[in-house]
Amino acid sequence: MPEGGALIVGSYELLVRGLEELLSQAGIPLLGRAHDLAEARSLIQTLLPRLIIATVEEPSTLPSILTALLTAVDGDVEILLVSVGDASGLLVTRRVVTRVTPEILHALAVAEPTPSS
Numbered sequence: 001m002p003e004g005g006a007l008i009v010g011s012y013e014l015l016v017r018g019l020e021e022l023l024s025q026a027g028i029p030l031l032g033r034a035h036d037l038a039e040a041r042s043l044i045q046t047l048l049p050r051l052i053i054a055t056v057e058e059p060s061t062l063p064s065i066l067t068a069l070l071t072a073v074d075g076d077v078e079i080l081l082v083s084v085g086d087a088s089g090l091l092v093t094r095r096v097v098t099r100v101t102p103e104i105l106h107a108l109a110v111a112e113p114t115p116s117s
Helices: 013-026 037-047 059-072 102-110
Strands: 006-009 030-034 051-056 078-083 089-092
Touching: 006 013, 006 037, 013 030, 013 051, 030 037, 037 051, 037 059, 051 059, 059 078
Parallel strands: 006 030, 006 051, 051 078
Antiparallel strands: 078 089
16 A cells, blocks of 8 residues: 555545645545545545545534544544635644645655654
8 A cells, every 4th residue: 555645535526636636746646535424434444544635515514524534543644624615725733734735735645653642
């Protein structure tokens, strides 16, 4: 399995294709794609991605999406939530990111895990 790979979670096709292109530009292998959270939970356990990018279609669903993803991961995984309604993203990480670019995605996907405290 490639190290530093990503999993995309979302059903909004146009946004997902854009995210796939960003990953490609950043040189990050796409390990898989889940259309919903149930499929994502299964793929997370199987693929062990370093980076999970999830699209959020309704802002009110953000807490439930984040909770589902955080309870599915084991270890140091970066989670990027991208809103469908605007171009903003919420990155759940120990690092601060202000703008998502291919270079930032690459840095997240290949970063060494940090020890938990």
